[in-house]
Amino acid sequence: MAVLIIGAVGAGVYLSRPSHQSSTTTSSAVVNPFKITYMSLIVGYNGGLFQLSFRDTSGKPILGIVTVLYTKTQAVLCTGASGSMSFTNCLPGAAKSYTYTPPAGGSLAANSSFSGYDSGAGPGSAIPGQGYTLTIKAWYADNSVVTENFTVSATAGS
DSSP states (O other): OHHHHHHHHHHEEEEHSSSSSSOOOOOOOOSSSSEEEEEHHHHHHHEEEEEEEEOOOOOOEEEEEEEEOOSSSEEEEEEOSOOOOGGGEEEGGGGEEOOOOOTTTSBOOTTTTEEEEEEEOOSSSSOOOOOOEEEEEEEEEEEEEEEEEEEEEEEEOO
């Protein structure tokens, strides 16, 4: 009789368990990985100055970054062998685009900070008070690519 009672209790426990199992899926996708720490577009009489400073917060090693400020005369900054950002680090890419100079050690450290400036924008490239799109595109060591857009407002210089 004891065997019959234990068997009935075991069957009741088995039948009362949930009929589905829950699972969680973790994705390695990075959403909005860039934290802007400083961004400025100053328009002057004889030229302009675009300054940018940001940090990658993805937690992944970086192969390279290209930033493009879409003014009449684009301001382009690319990472170089040491991780510094300037136009001279940019290499010609497909369809009139740019790519980065590969880093000396294979990749740049995760969560790195980047900064650079472009003073090559001539007069008429931007209008004070108008907003312009800034695109930051990063290539990561795990073969993922992330693009994020920001808006930069032009200000008049003195």
